[in-house]
Amino acid sequence: MAVRLAELTAADFIRRRRRLPASLIVGGTIVAALIVTAALAQWIAPYPYDQMHVRDRFQPPNLHYLAGTDEYGRDVFSRLLIGSQLSLVLGATATLISMAVGVPLGLIAGYRRGVTDEAIMRVLDVMLAFPPIMLVLLILAVTPPSLLKTAIAIGVLAVAPIARVTRSVTLDLMSGEFIEAARARGEHLHYMLLRELLPNVWPVLMVEASLRVVFAVLLGAVLSFLGFGVQPPAADWGLMISNGRAFVDTAPWISLAPGIAMSITVIAISLVGDGLREVLDPKVGGR
C-alpha cells in the first residue's frame, strides 16, 4: 500500500487540483486565514491586548468590543488575535520538534531493524507508557515556564507516535525492490534514508503532522488552563478560558470566545489532515 501511495508525485497533485476534496479546501482556507491574521495580529487588533479599560469591564460583545471585554476591561477580540499567535506557534514548533527527532529515529529503526530497531522502539515504548500530562507537568513544574519549554515538552511527547508511523511506513517500503537495488549499489546510509526512503514516507508524515498540530494546540491550552503554560498577562486561549471560568454565569463570552476560536482552529487543521489523507491515499481517494 505504501508504495502505491508513494507513487503519487507533484504532477499528480497538480493534475488532481480540480478535484480536491472539500475538506481540504475548507480546512485549508480557514488555516490560511488563521495564519494571516495571527501574523498581522498586532496591526489588526483594535486595542493592545493588555490595555485595561477600567470603565468597560464585563462588556458583552458590541461594536466597540467585538467579543466583549473581560474582568479587567481588556478587549477579548484583541486578546484572541494575539493569542492565536501563541497557539499556532506552539502547535507548529512542538510538531517540528517531534518530527525532527521522531522521523530520523523511525527511519533508522525501520531501515536497520534488528537490535537497533529493538533498542529505539523499546525506549519509545517507555515514553509512551507515561501519562502525557504527567510527563509534560514533570518537565514544566520543576523549572520556570516558558513558551519554548512548553513546545519542547509537548514535542517530546509526540516523538514516539511520529517515530512509530515513520517506522511502519519504512518497513513497508523496505520490501520494495528499489531498496535492494540501492543496496546492490552499496549506497550509504544517508542516501538510503534521505533519497530512497524519506520522499516516500513524506505523504504519510504530512497527514500525521497535521494531527500532531491539533494535539499540540489542545495540549498547550490545557497546560495554560492548569497554569503551567504561558503566564498572565499573556493572551493565551487556554489561559483566557481558565480566567473566564469564574464569570461563566455573568460574562460567558470571556471563556466562550477563546473556546470557539480553539474549536475552529482544531477543526480546520483536522479537516486539512483528512483532506490530505484523501488526496494522498489511493484507497480512499480513488485513482
Next chain:
Amino acid sequence: MSALASPSAEPLLEIRNLTIRYRENDRQVTAARDISFALRRGGSLAIVGESGSGKSSVAGAILDFLGPTAEVTGSMLFEGQDIAGLAPAQRRQMLGRRIGAVFQDPFTSLNPALRVGRQIAEPMVQHLGLPLAEALSRAEAALQEMGIDRAAEVARAFPHQLSGGMKQRALIAAALACEPPLLILDEPTTALDVTVEAQILRLLSRLRRDKGITLLFISHNLGVVRRLCDDVAVMYASQLVELGDVHRVLELPAHPYSKGLLASRPPLAAASRNNRLAAIDGQMPTTAEPDAGCVFAPRCPFHEPRCSAGPQPLTIAPDGHQVRCWKADELGPWPRQQVAAAVQPAFRRGDALVNATQLSKTFGTRGGLTSWRLSVAGGRPQLHRPPKRAPAVNDVSFSISPGEVLGLVGESGCGKSTLGRLLLQLLRQSGGSVEFDGADLARLPAQALSPFRKQAQIVFQNVGSSLNPRLSVGEALERPLALFGLTKPRDRTQRVAALLDMVRLPVAYRARYPHQLSGGERQRVAIARALATEPRFIVCDEPVSALDVSVQATIVNLLADLRDAFGLSYLFISHDLAVVAQLSDRIAVMYRGRICEIGTAADVLAPPHHPYTEILLASAAEDEPAAESAVGIAGAAHGGCVFATRCPHKLGKICDTTPPPLRTLTTSHTIACHLDVLPHDVGAPPIPVRPDPLRAAI
C-alpha cells in the same frame, strides 16, 4: 466438437453485445466492447488475453463483481434468463447456487480465521439450507473428491496450514459445493507452480468429464487453455479478435495477434546464442477507439493502410470460426527475428567469474525478543531460543565463467532468490563462500566491497517496486554514475541517453516517473540501471515473470542482445524452464535449497534426468506429468534426499535417510540421486519431451 455452433441445444450461457465501461474520475474507459459468445451445456470456453485486455471484466460482469463505477450493457442469458436484469438479491442467490467461481489467488481467497471445511460447507448452508453438521460432512467428501488425502484432517485445518495447490483445491470444492452447472475460473493456476498447476488442470478436466460441469476459463496462458477447453476466445484491447475451436485457434491462428501471442512463447528447448524469440512490438492501447481502425494495427507486421480505414468487423466462417481481420485468409506466419550468428564462446572451468562453494543460508526467526519463549518446567523458568528454520540454501556449489549464463530453475520457495542474493552479498551466507573474480567476498573489508558492487548488479521480478516512485528515470540512471564516479557530471546526460538507447527506450523517457511507464518499460529502466555501472555479472531474479507473454519475449531478447554485446554473465533465475532454456548456457535445477541437477542446457533438457527435472519438464511440456504421491499436509524435514517425498522413482528407505550421491554423467552434467539407472536411461516408463506441437504448426 465445438460449443459455439450448436443450434440443437439451448446454450447454458449466452453473452450478447456485452459492453463494459468504467467511469474513472472524468474519463471513461471501455473494458469490453460488444462481446458475444455462447457456451453450451457441458462445454468449456477459454477467454485468453494479456493483462488489460478486458477478459476478467467479462467474468466480473457475469458474476456482478464490477462495482458501481462499471456500466454494463448488453444481455447475459444464463439458462435462458437474462441475469443482467435480475434484482441484486436474486442475483446473489444465483451466484454460488447456479454459478460457481474460483479466482487467481488461493492465498487470499480463503478466510484465515475459519476452518477450511466450514468455508466449503458455508454455501451449502446458505443456498441449500442444509444443517451445518451435514454440510460439514459433505464438505469432507468434497475435499476427498478433489484428490486430497486425509480429507477429514484437512477440513479441520486452517488455511495457513495448507499449500497453495491444496487451497485452490479447497476453493474449487467450495465453488462446486452446490453443484452449479457453470464454473467460472479466473486465472486459477497463475499463482501456482507448474507441477501444481498440472495437478489442478488434471483435476478440472476430470470434474468436467465426471460431472458434466460447464467451464468458463479466463487465462493469459495459451498452453493451459489447450489442456482444458474446447473453444477459445482471444481478446485484445477490449475486443474479441478471434473465437473458435481450441485446436484450430492454437494450431492455425487466423488473427495476427493470436499468431504473435503463440509465436512469442519460448520453446522448451536449448537455444543457440543467435536465437531470438518472435515478439510483438509496442504495447496494447489502453483507450482504443474502434473508429480509428483495427485496434491491433499499430503493432501488426501485416499492417497496411486499409487496416486503419475503419473498425474491423468480426467475420464468421461457416464452421463458426470468428476473426476480426479482413485479410486473415492471406496472412503468412508471424515473422521471426534474426540476429547475426554470434560465436558460441567456449567456457573453461578454471577461470570462473563467480564461484560458490558449499554455500548455505539459514534464516533466523525474526522479531528479536518476541520470538524467545519462556516455559516453566519443573518449577524452574527457562528461556528458549527461537527454533532454527530449515536452510533456504543448503550446501550449494557451482561456478559461472565470464560471459556465461547460468539458468536457475525451481518452484517458489526453493531458495533460488536467496541464492541470487547470496552471490551479491545482499545476504550473508551461514556457511561456505562466494568468490568473485578470485576474491573471497566474505573476507573483503566493507570498503573493498564497492568495486565488487560496481561489477555485480541485479534485475528484479517485481516491476511495480523495482524503481523508486519518487525518482525520475533520469535521476535513477544518473545515481549509479555519480556514486561510482563513472562519468563526469557534464557527460551524464549523454550517458543516460546512451543507456536508454541500449534498452531501446526513447531519450524523452528520462523525465518520466515510474508510474507513467508500463511494466515492460519499467523493466527496461531497471535493466538500464543495472547496466549503468558497467557490470560484468548480473543476477536476473525472475525478470520476466510478472510480464505478459509478448512483453516477456522482448525482454528476453533484450537480455540476450546485451549478453552478446557486452559479454555479460547472468545468473538467470526463473520458475519457467522454457524461458531459462532460451537464454542459458547451463541450467541448474533447485529443489528445497539444494541443486539436484546441473549441466549444459542441452544436457538438462535431454534424458537422463533427475526425477524432479523429469516432472518439471513434463509439466512444462504440457504432457501428463509422472504420477506423484498423493497430496497431503507437507511432512517434516528429514535427513535424506529432499525430493524423496514427491519422487515417483523412490527406491526405498535409503532415499529418506541418506543424502543422495552426486553422479557425474559427463564432465558438465551432474545429478544428485540414488538411482543407478536414471529415468530414461533404461527401463522406467519414458515420458517423452516432445517438441511443442503448437510451435511446429505456426
